[in-house]
Every structure is written in C-alpha cells, then in structure tokens.
Amino acid sequence: MKTFKTVFDILFIMLLCFATLLGTMLLQGGLLVGGEGIDYTFGLGSFTVTFGAMAVYFVFILKTSKKELKTMIDRIYK
Numbered sequence: 736m737k738t739f740k741t742v743f744d745i746l747f748i749m750l751l752c753f754a755t756l757l758g759t760m761l762l763q764g765g766l767l768v769g770g771e772g773i774d775y776t777f778g779l780g781s782f783t784v785t786f787g788a789m790a791v792y793f794v795f796i797l798k799t800s801k802k803e804l805k806t807m808i809d810r811i812y813k
Contacts, residue, residue, distance in 0.1 A: 760777070761777075
C-alpha cells in the first residue's frame with residue numbers, strides 16, 4: 736500500500752506540473768509576457784512522442800531506483 740501511495744503522489748505532482756504548463760501554453764502566454772502573447776501550436780504526434788518518452792523514463796527511473804536502493808541497503812545492513 737505504501738508503494739501505491741508513493742507512486743500516486745509522484746504521478747499526481749507530475750500531472751499538476753503538466754496541467755500547469757499545458758494551461759499556460761493554451762492561454763498563449765499573454766499574461767506571462769506582457770500581453771503580447773506567444774503562438775503555441777499543439778500537435779498530437781509530438782505530444783504522443785513526448786508522453787511516450789516520459790513513460791519510458793518513468794519506468795526506467797523506477798527500476799533503477801529500486802535496484803540502487805536495494806544495493807545501498809544491502810551494503811549498509813549486511
């Protein structure tokens with residue numbers, strides 16, 4: 736259950752960051768750059784590639800972190 740809470744917490748924070756950035760892009764930056772606005776375009780292809788890369792990175796980090804933590808604990812307590 737603790738692992739689920741940790742993963743949920745991480746994904747929730749990542750989702751909030753993503754929503755903040757996407758919201759800013761969709762508002763076209765008018766409030767952030769003095770009212771001039773920035774023309775952002777949203778492409779489904781690039782979004783899919785970015786989301787896929789983030790998923791692969793997340794899986795890699797989870798596997799690597801768990802393995803390194805186990806190695807560190809073994810070194811300290813054995």
